[in-house]
Amino acid sequence: AQSVTQLDSHVSVSEGTPVLLRCNYSSSYSPSLFWYVQHPNKGLQLLLKYTSAATLVKGINGFEAEFKKSETSFHLTKPSAHMSDAAEYFCVVSDRGGADGLTFGKGTHLIIQP
Amino acid sequence: NAGVTQTPKFQVLKTGQSMTLQCAQDMNHNSMYWYRQDPGMGLRLIYYSASEGTTDKGEVPNGYNVSRLNKREFSLRLESAAPSQTSVYFCASKGPGQHYEQYFGPGTRLTVT
Numbered sequence: 001a002q003s004v005t006q007l008d009s010h011v012s013v014s015e016g017t018p019v020l021l022r023c024n025y026s027s028s029y030s031p032s033l034f035w036y037v038q039h040p041n042k043g044l045q046l047l048l049k050y051t052s053a054a055t056l057v058k059g060i061n062g063f064e065a066e067f068k069k070s071e072t073s074f075h076l077t078k079p080s081a082h083m084s085d086a087a088e089y090f091c092v093v094s095d096r097g098g099a100d101g102l103t104f105g106k107g108t109h110l111i112i113q114p
Numbered sequence: 115n116a117g118v119t120q121t122p123k124f125q126v127l128k129t130g131q132s133m134t135l136q137c138a139q140d141m142n143h144n145s146m147y148w149y150r151q152d153p154g155m156g157l158r159l160i161y162y163s164a165s166e167g168t169t170d171k172g173e174v175p176n177g178y179n180v181s182r183l184n185k186r187e188f189s190l191r192l193e194s195a196a197p198s199q200t201s202v203y204f205c206a207s208k209g210p211g212q213h214y215e216q217y218f219g220p221g222t223r224l225t226v227t
Contacts, residue, residue, distance in 0.1 A: 009154075032212045043118075043204060043218040044157075051213040090156065094212040102216070106156040 002027045004093050006105035014113045019078040021108045023091035026072060031095040033074040035065055038088040038107075047089075050074060061085070086112045116140055120205050120219035127195045127226045135190040135222050137205030145208040146188040147172075147216065148180060150201040157204065163188055195226045 007022040025031060032051045036044040048059025055067040061084075065076045074091060091105040121136045139146065144165045149157040159172030161180040169180050177199060179191045188207075192199060202223050206216040 034215055036218075041221075043220045044206075044216075045218070046215045049213075049215055092216075102159075104157045106154070 002029075002031065002093050002095050002103050004091050004103050004105040006089075006091050006108050008108050009106065010109045010111065012111040012113060013081050015083055016080050019076070019081045019085065019110065021076040021089050021091075021110065023074045023076065023105060024072055025074060025091070025093045027093055027095040029095040031093045033065075033067060034092040034094070035059065035063070035074075035076050036090045036092065038090065040087070044090065047076070081110075081112050083112050083114065086110055118205055118207055118217050118219035120203075120222050122222060123220065125222060125224050127192075127224065129196060129226060131195050132191070132193050133195065134192075135203055135205075135224075136187070137189065137219060138187045139205075139207040139217070140186065141207060141209075141217065142185070143207035143209055143217075144185070145210070146182065147206040147208070148178075148188070148190045149204045149206065150174065150199075151204060151221075152201050160190065160203075195224075197226045200224060200226045 003026045005024045034049045035047040037047050038044045047063050048057045050057050050067045058064045063078050089108045094102050118139045147162045148160040151157050158174045160178050163169045163182040166185045181189045202221050204221050205219040208214050208216045
């Protein structure tokens with residue numbers, strides 16, 4: 001069975017400082033991994049995805065994530081936080097074909113201090 | 115190309131009332147999903163449909179029914195609403211295979227009093 005753990009329910013950083021949102025996963029197969037962002041009162045939007053090509057994945061709005069198989073991690077980073085990054089972030093693992101092979105993390109709430 | 119659309123955006127029901135949440139996608143995706151989102155719980159899968167004519171239960175199906183009307187449309191029905199069903203409901207669709215991401219609708223905010 002697959003699972004996803006987002007290690008922090010809340011992360012607070014100052015504007016202009018780096019962001020690190022942590023995600024660990026477990027999977028019996030070679031997984032695909034996704035990060036989604038949800039701004040207040042909005043739907044979820046794809047930030048980036050890993051699908052077994054390059055292990056360092058670049059996404060929208062300056063975010064990137066590195067797939068580390070040895071650590072079963074897929075942490076999301078950004079060099080410099082912006083106020084507009086304040087949102088909920090979800091890590092998702094998919095390791096099977098078919099409609100039901102998706103598992104969501106519980107989410108990390110990112111707070112940006114001015 | 116509208117992506118995934120949901121109606122209504124907001125709804126208030128009294129306990130025991132019924133309603134149907136509508137979802138449609140224009141990306142020719144086979145797979146469609148219904149989730150509910152509650153504070154601190156992330157997204158929980160209610161039902162999904164791998165293709166037209168098939169539906170399967172997710173993590174929290176009790177109190178809900180679904181219909182995959184055609185390839186585009188996937189509706190969620192609450193037959194007798196309860197306060198525990200107060201939530202934000204999201205519909206999503208996805209292409210085939212594990213490498214494809216889901217596309218989400220804007221959500222329906224439902225309050226049951």
